[in-house]
Amino acid sequence: MPELPEVETVRRSLEPYLPGRRITNIEVRDPRVLVDLTRDELQNLVGQRFTDLQRKGKQLYFPFDRDILFIHLGMTGQLTVRDPRRKDQPFTRQKVTGLERSLQHAVDPHTHISFDLEDGFQLHYRDVRKFGKWRLLPKAELDLHLRRLGPDPLTDEYTLKHFAQALAKTTRDVKAVLLDQSVLAGVGNIYADEALFVAGVRPQREARKLGRERVKRLYEAVRSVLQLGIQNGGTTLRDYIDGQGEAGSNQEMLWVYGRYGQPCRKCGLILRKAVVAQRTSTFCVHCQR
DNA sequence: CATTACCTGCAA
């Protein structure tokens, strides 16, 4: 599900609800998403208030009094807030689509963690495949933990120099570099394919063989496709919803991801797919070299 | 490097 634009959309959509609210109860139904963390340790957050909602790449992190809660949504993680003032929607809407079913938390077998907050608000974590990960780390370990990630492309730590150097020193496929979270944090399979198309670069091109001009185009394409994704509230293919249960619309804007067999939106040639960096990749052999 | 494992649901 979630790459940088989806995670950022979740973060923003939770922002009006969580900061300042005290946690009154925590229920963990399936502890498998907890990493180096027991149910009891998570209970330490009861009585504390949410403060800032932060993000680096695909990693969400929420500072509390002494510890920081890290949440990675994996492939199918959903973090949603229930607002008691909106009884009618979206959580009790009567549609019967899969997306809507996910909002009936009380009876949903995939909602593994629920927080009760002040004023009747609730925060729910749903994750069908359970690839998501929750960690609780002391504040002192924040830098250590974030340092394992490369720069977030929406910050000014993301520089052409750094990006070019990372590409120049490896024989890997360029797509593998885009997906490497220690090089840059936040690009996954969708936005890697999209950025490569926008830059006119084939995913299987050897990273160090890209010329200066194409490196620069790719550097900028990464940022532009992520920004567009955020602008459109993320890409909803099946599971992704934001913190208020809303789907995104960026799937309507995709140039190539998931469109193999269909005509290229720029030149009309049928898009091809190949496995690159162990992931299905879609590209246009005419527009991408 | 590539492969496998972790999980569940859904479409082919």
Added chain:
DNA sequence: TTGCAGGTAATG
């Protein structure tokens, strides 16, 4: 029934 899916992390 098989293969595939937005994710990492642990193996050879």
